[in-house]
Amino acid sequence: MLKGVYLQRAGRVACVALSCMLLAGSAFAQKRPQPQAAVIPGNPDDAFTALREAARKNDADRANALSATLVDYPIPSYVEYFRIKPQLFDASGLARVDAPDDQVRAFLQRYQGDAIADRMRNDWLLVLGKRHDWNGFDAEYPKFVLKDDTQVECYALLSRVLKGQDVSAQARSTLTDPRYYGEGCVDLIGTLAQGRQMSAADVAYQARLALEQNYVTLAGKIAATLPAPGADGDTLAMVVKMARNDPRQAAAYLAASGAGLSPEQLGAAWGVVGQFAAKKLMPEAVDYYRRQLSLGGNQWLSDDTQEWRVRAALRQGDWSMVRQAIEQMRPELRAKDPAWTYWYGRALKAAGRNDEAQQQFQSIAGQFNFYGQLANEELGNRTVVPPRATVSDADVDSMRARPGFLRAQKFYDLNLRFEGNREWNWELRGMTDRQLLAAAEYARRIELLDRAVNTADRTQAEHDFSLRFLMPYRDLMQRATDDVGLDLAWAYGLIRQESRFIMNARSSAGAHGLMQVMPATARYVARKIGMADFSPSMMGDPNINIVLGTNYLNMVFTDLDSSYTLASAGYNAGPGRPKNWRSSLPRAVEGAIFAETIPFSETRGYVKNVLSNATYYAALMSGRPQSLKARLGTIAPSTVTATNLP
Template sequence: MLKGVYLQRAGRAAWIALACALLVTPVHAQKRPQAVSRPQAAVIPSDPDEAFTALREAARKNDVERAYAISATLVDYPVPSYVEYFRIKPQLFDASGLARIDAPDDQVRVFLQRYKGDAIADRMRNDWLLVLGKKRDWANFDVEYPQFALKDDTQVECYALLSRALKGQNVAADARNVLSDPRYYGEGCVDLIGYLAQSQQIQRSDVAYQARLALEQNYVTLAGKIAALVPDARADGDTLATIVKMARSDPSQAAAYLGTAQGALSRDEQGAAWGVIGQFAARKLLPDAAGYYRRQMDLGGNQWLSDDTQEWRVRAALRQGDWKQVRQAVELMRPELRAKDPAWIYWYGRALKADGRDTEAQQNFQQIAGQFNFYGQLASEELGNRITLPARTTVSDAEAMAMRSRPGFQRAQKFYNMNLRFEGNREWNWELRNMSDRELLAAAEYARRLELLDRTVNSADRTRNEHDFTLRFLMPYRDIMQRATDDVGLDMAWVYGLIRQESRFIMNARSSAGAHGLMQVMPATAKYVARKIGMNDFSPSMMGDPNINILLGTNYLNMVLTDLDSSWTLASAAYNAGPGRPKAWRSTLVRPVEGAIFAETIPFNETRGYVKNVLSNATYYAALMSGRPQSLKSRLGMVAPSAVTTTSLP
């Protein structure tokens, strides 16, 4: 029997329930869920849309009784599939999100047949597969899994591999590819690791690596559960675990500790330890990071290094300007990781070029130069080309309006009208699957006519051979934008590039932190800017007006740009992470670096992607507006070292 079946976010054991799974009789299809005693029943809204929203919330909390009560009032609701889904789903999971072994299988089967082919059916199948995997109902799991279209749930993939392993198949190689991000492991992946270790398909070193991978991402409880799958693994891994924890806060202290403790570690463990220390030093932009990585490479190169550790090995070398180490670091990358991100193809090409291997460098650049992204643009420039727009394909009115008959788009519109964007996007994106380029452009044009501008961009972004960049890079509110950017002397292409990344032109967009509108201005920032420009009648409710939102957003962006030496790279980072952070990152430089290197070595994942996307967007917007070829490299510029200075900007 497997050990330690846990979901990392849960704080209690689940193994006893799992052991009893095969003894439980399924709940019959139409049996009403048993009432749960509650102090006072919550009122069910009389408005159907409000009741539906309340049902959705009850389903999110897996509140079986309330979901049942609300769904009973929505007999003729326009999207019955979601009413039924939200009624059944709480019966599949408990309040902590763990799959239940007494789920109503018969109700799920009826639902899947009734809504076969719909997005919500795939969502239900995803949920049911988690239940079937947990209770080891492999007969039904193996029937349902091939019908799961999206296959975007790591835990389901783990159960699928476990099913195969239990039939005697060797799945170790596939498991290593699936088990790359502990955030998504859940119960199924811990089960898989345990069984593969027990059946000797993987070794102790695999288990130790998975525990360390969880620890690197600060999933301490999960790391302990994985380590416990192999007897005495915890004791053997104490030294390495201590180094990982220490490196997170103080890499130099971890390096000193490793110097005294490395006699207790194997050669591979020493290499792994230096790699982890290098990763956290690189994330802190410490100059010692490249040196730690050199020590790791001297021990053999790849001792079970996480993807993060491998990527930061390249970034540390880029920061130091050590092109030889950049080349070696990319060559040592896991092949699947190296091929997944055009960044590593580009930087490998640059390292080859620095080594005088121009022909090989050009071959690397040619691999990605046709991609419409940050590194595709940079690779194109390395080949001597400027950034231009592809030929435009236009669709007819008839093609665009034919999209209104698509059921998924109809359901999406209903959800968007209720401001339920998650469900709306699910339905819209489901309809886009398997569309031709021309159909995608028709869907994008249809969305534009409905003023669903984020769906316009999303749909047009998916084309492969036929394109319409006027749909990919929309320019709504252009008169307002022209006035606002002219008044403060900002490049309008850059501002549009930023808005496209911030809100996708959703006027009522709100972030979890409270940022509002097109330019996602924080409330405190809006008040600050309004006061600075003399807007004495400002109130937060005015941020829903595109005139005010763009006015305050562009004024703040101009303040940030001025504060950061007119660098679009630094100012873009500041708009996302706050103006103090890019100043601190810049202060760690020992020499001027290309803007692309600065962007690639930003410590925050979100900000790193944000800066790349904003400046890539801006380059295409400039090409659209001017009708002339553009240079992303020129926009990125150079970033020079400077002392950390304080800023009064929020």
């Protein structure tokens, strides 16, 4: 897990061209926050919530003061964790080398096997790695269960390379997403470069990965691990910056001079230009990518560049390029997402290689997701609900006393969903399908509907889709959708994606309730439907939330030509954006292609999930096979027209 911003490598004073350019203007000095007044809430739950916030800010003094008032609190492990954790990290979120090891060891022994112990071990491994205490790190790392922190993995590789091991292959697999690098990964890159397990070109590539995602400071720190990066690194960095703002300008620069780059580096540069052009839905993106393919250099392409190469070809209808782009994908990237298996099958089918295409479709047709459903339709089938596996009351009752679930319920009562989900999910580890279904049914009975859905989603061979696709508030939903003529299955599919049926769900942007309606949107819709006494506080009422949400969804649906694909995108990103995205289409495209080429990653995933959900809901409600393709429809190009909707 990312622990904040990153420190400059100790002892480095030289500033080379790329790192100077990237680091210029960055402020490295971290200011400690002013101490808070030591107000201790009288209510223990309020004090616990305040303790959690102090731990989040790494305010050790306040955490100590608050924890001292919670001696008999019912979740003592978290009181102790929140007290110790601020002593492991500074106010900037960086690991402290003077962390209290004895307190951590005692905590790990006391709560061995609990979710919070694994969280503490994760934190401590960051401290041990920062400290370069490899004996301590190597002793603790095998006990770290989740292994979901990239920076810890970087420290684990660093420990091995310092013992003389070749970790270059594992490093390439680990260092793929700069969002999660932290100090440990910068340290690893520098050590690998010094030990010649990573070439100057490898380091320049890592810096460019960070720059592509606009982590300018991090890019500079990676570049600074080389004593003298070549001019080609500076040139590629300049191309990335130029392409982010104006791909056409970057393309003109490359076409005019070649920028003095080798063929492989020039291919990488054209790939970057293609990526940013594709994200802007520019038709020239395919031409930029064709230049990249002609030059090679695929090993220096980021995952984003490789994925958008496929999307650009899909949008232009170039099936030959779709096939070629997927074949050249990094194998791990290609295997990670069923999208690329599906589209590869489609490209093979377009080339008349039907038997090979069928093999691709068959390999994912059993998956209960967007591309599994589409692959299943390519095989001549439609979406159906699998047979329902049932569990006994005794199976469900056996879940009541599980300690992780009890802790989770306490956290949910406090509206601390992050900790609640951590405890709930930890308890699910190693469960059989029957146990998972029992846990899901238990969650449903105690009205933890999001946990019911997510737990039922985990089964592999035995399933209960009535738990995966719950339909709470059925009477309210039926009445509200009937009143505006809206498809009930689609509305449920959207709510499942928006809130997982958490009535008090709030987004960081302020969206509220089951249908995650923004306050301004709620006021607009209330005015349009004549709800004169509306106030935003009413959005906590399921009836009001559903009425306003379904009315707004119907407005978006009507505004976007009654297209489920466009309207799902519009509900998430605003109705004006799908209009812009379709305006640049070169021709009519199937809905799946439009969905896959949505520029916003959140909206792209959202549309796929909503329409996949809606198809399953329709199958559950009707008892008949359903077509996801029919629901996706076809999206035709059109001129942008203004919308009055918020």
